[in-house]
Amino acid sequence: MYQLSIKLDQQHAFIAEEILADMALAVTWFEEPGQQTASAEEFAQRWQLDAIFAAKPDLNTIKKMLRGVGCKWRSINLKKMPQTDWLKKNQESFAPIRAGRFYVHPSDKPKLPPSIQPIVIDAATAFGTGQHSSTWGCLIVIDRLARTHKFSNICDMGCGTAILAMAAARIFPWARNLAVDIDPEAARVAKINLRCNKLHGRIQAGVSKGFKPAIARNRGQYDLVLANILAKPLSLMARDMRGTVKKGGFVVLSGLLANQEPKVAMAYRQQSMRFCGRITRDGWHTLVFQA
Numbered sequence: 001m002y003q004l005s006i007k008l009d010q011q012h013a014f015i016a017e018e019i020l021a022d023m024a025l026a027v028t029w030f031e032e033p034g035q036q037t038a039s040a041e042e043f044a045q046r047w048q049l050d051a052i053f054a055a056k057p058d059l060n061t062i063k064k065m066l067r068g069v070g071c072k073w074r075s076i077n078l079k080k081m082p083q084t085d086w087l088k089k090n091q092e093s094f095a096p097i098r099a100g101r102f103y104v105h106p107s108d109k110p111k112l113p114p115s116i117q118p119i120v121i122d123a124a125t126a127f128g129t130g131q132h133s134s135t136w137g138c139l140i141v142i143d144r145l146a147r148t149h150k151f152s153n154i155c156d157m158g159c160g161t162a163i164l165a166m167a168a169a170r171i172f173p174w175a176r177n178l179a180v181d182i183d184p185e186a187a188r189v190a191k192i193n194l195r196c197n198k199l200h201g202r203i204q205a206g207v208s209k210g211f212k213p214a215i216a217r218n219r220g221q222y223d224l225v226l227a228n229i230l231a232k233p234l235s236l237m238a239r240d241m242r243g244t245v246k247k248g249g250f251v252v253l254s255g256l257l258a259n260q261e262p263k264v265a266m267a268y269r270q271q272s273m274r275f276c277g278r279i280t281r282d283g284w285h286t287l288v289f290q291a
Helices: 010-020 040-045 059-068 086-093 133-145 163-171 184-196 231-236 238-244 258-269
Strands: 002-008 026-031 047-053 075-080 097-099 102-105 117-120 153-157 176-181 203-207 222-228 245-257 274-281 284-290
Touching: 002 010, 010 026, 010 047, 010 059, 059 075, 097 133, 102 133, 102 163, 117 163, 133 163, 133 222, 133 245, 133 274, 133 284, 153 163, 163 176, 163 184, 163 203, 163 222, 176 184, 184 203, 222 238, 231 238, 231 245, 231 258, 238 245, 238 258, 245 258, 258 274, 258 284
Parallel strands: 102 117, 153 176, 153 222, 176 203, 222 245
Antiparallel strands: 002 047, 002 075, 026 047, 097 102, 245 284, 274 284
16 A cells, blocks of 8 residues: 655645545545644645555656646655554454443453443454444434434445444334445445344345445435445435435434535535534544434
């Protein structure tokens, strides 16, 4: 894997993100450290954008594309990332977490009393062990929504390990529940986790690219959709999301950084969805909208 790092101002960081989003596995940008005493003008000038690529990109091509849209930078460099067995590293550091009434733990850790909703997940080749702040935010939202609402048709879109679908199934055992992901490996891991948690009879898992494939489209309108993905696909699926969520239903969006929230929120407001609130943790935002 390769990391492209660009130092630039805030205005051009927006431009670079748009160009690189379709090429890279992930794109993040953040203020450079050590700016506590910087003026507002200085603060806006000193940002860093990092993009991760599976294969080595052509740096000259990227520079040409960025120049073509008027993007300027102070420095740009590409480096190969050290090989890391992330699965092994994650397994070694995977500690149980508590999020609301949920207790997420690996299979070799002791369970809590029955009053707590346990979810067993081992570190795996799919996203969603509860360690990440975006997953934690979604679990907190599910816990809070359950205090005042009951749901009967739920979709975990971009399910990863299916942690959110399982959390919803623990609280709403009567509901129809779907967990889908664009990645076949994630769908495979999700099915393993469902069986491990004895939820395979209550949650259907499979592969789906958004809501258009039959597995996601032919289940009627959802009253709760959980989507912990990335900012760009969340924005792109806003129209489809609105079409598949029933009036009064809720949409939980996560996987976005603070600076990405305005664009995502605007996409859903343009679909006449009402903003209900947010959960923030470690710079990651989880948004709640109602149709």
